[in-house]
Amino acid sequence: MAGKVILLVEDNPDDRILTVRALKQHNIANVIDEVKDGQEALDYLFGEGQYAGRDVAMQPQVVLLDLKLPKVDGLEVLQRMRADSRTKRIPVVVLTSSSEQQDIVSSFDLGANSYVRKPVDFNAFLDAAKQLGLYWLMLNEVPNG
């Protein structure tokens, strides 16, 4: 299980709970690691700060990244990820709170793979995942079909 991690970068606890709930509801069995701001996300990814000693060879399969974050914002996190060979290839799905065109355009410019409008419309998310080739998303067996 350890390798099948989804990293959720989201500062709003409500959104975190709802996103995790939606993922669970759709039977996604991956471990979901949650970080609350951009700095924490970078520490997580590069094994620094409170995550010092984390095995950075074990990177998440996908990062769900909110754009508006305290301390270091989502776009900067994205930029830093794309600039580092360890995180360059991790798929990033941007979470936006509105269709603020500018945000979406800049996140694609910085190498985002897809975007999903909050609250996570799960069918849209699964579509995006399929397009990204995220076939590894581990879906739990649905108990009764």
Added chain:
Amino acid sequence: MRKWLLQSFFRQVSLILVAFSVLSISGYAYQNYVDLKHQWRSAINIQILHLTGFAALMAANDLRYEKYFDLWEKLRKVQNQAAEEEKGALFLIKDIVVLDNSGNVVGSSDPVRHPLLRRYDGQIPQSSGEMQIAGSGRVKTAAPIIFGGERIGSLVMAFDIAPFGRFLRQHLRDFAVYLILMTLATLLFGLALARWITRPLGSVRSVLPMLGSGQAAIPSLSLRQDEYGLLGRAIEFADRRIHESEEQIRMHRDHLEELVKQRTRALEAANKELEAFSYAVSHDLRAPLRAIDGFSLALVEDYGDKLDDAAKGYLQRVRGGAQKMGRLIDDMLQLSRVTRAELHYAAVDLSAMAEQIVHDLRAQDPHREVQVSIAPGLTVSGDAGLLGILLQNILGNAWKFTRDAREAHIEFDSRLQDGEQVFLVRDNGAGFDMRYVSKLFGAFQRLHTEDEFPGTGIGLATVQRVINRHGGRIWAEGKVEEGACFYFVLK
């Protein structure tokens, strides 16, 4: 000549002055000449008659006593004496002849011309001094010779008045010289006068181009005490006034420019703020809504079995409210984005755009049967993004408000009106009351209730802004239960 005159006031004045003085001087001179001629002529007349009468008196005695020699002697003396005196006289005695009552010459100053005791061969003027002109420059007079109350003969005198003619001609020459001199003098005087009259005009003219400079000074006028002085001072005053007001206008304009710059800066700042604000709105305002909606849903889904139908209904309403507010925020954001967005002009195929929008509407509402006719090839120059929003709202409205129509029909077309291409979207839906047409395009203004037709009332306000950004116009017509038609023009 006429043009030459009309071009210069100086010439006009000079001409009038010169013509007037030449005419009056020559008139005066002529009058003088005529008077002189008559005066002298009558003076000569009287002299001649007196002379004749006097000679007749003198001859009476000699004639009565037949002293013909004495008579001749006297006549000759008179003539000679007259001839001696008459250097510079106006007339000369030509000859003197004495006749008896039967018309024979009995005495003569010049017996060669008029031999004695012959009939007088010339004409005799009527007696008692009548005067007769014989030939050129000759005048004859006659007087009766009386002795003792009885006429005993007549005396005829002939005069040469050529000197008088010469005298007149001399005078005429003098007058001509005088006239020429006077004409020259008046010419000079007239020109000087005309110059004197028109010179102030020249200084006025020379200062006119400077008017408004604040430098106009015409001391040659303004220092005078007369009406020209008033004029000069008035012009100088006007110059200063114009200068001052121009200065003021310039100041105001500079100030205005400064003000515009200030306002622009303030506006730019406000715009930035607004941008930041709407970003915050879009992000932060939506977060709590998501929580309300999401957790209500979670409640229903996860604890549905523990809730009764009323509780579920309430939760449904909570979600409805949150979603509605979410839409409202989105609409408001779109409204402000339309105002801020940079315009990128390009040729836009409105027909294709409308087709796509209707296609999407059909996909969202598959059970609706709406007949849509879109005229092909309606293109316009404008911002594709904004025009998309415009058509989406107008067609979306037409779609929404034809919900209850029996055979819903929507039409998109254009027509030429007063040289402008007017686009129109017509439907046969719920329509509206023309009394409220002015409210149509205001933000949050609706002519239908939420229960009748859902909506926030921002769509047409957004449309209006798109139109404004393109410098166009939009207006609408409608009738309750019959339909509505929206017209718009883009620049």
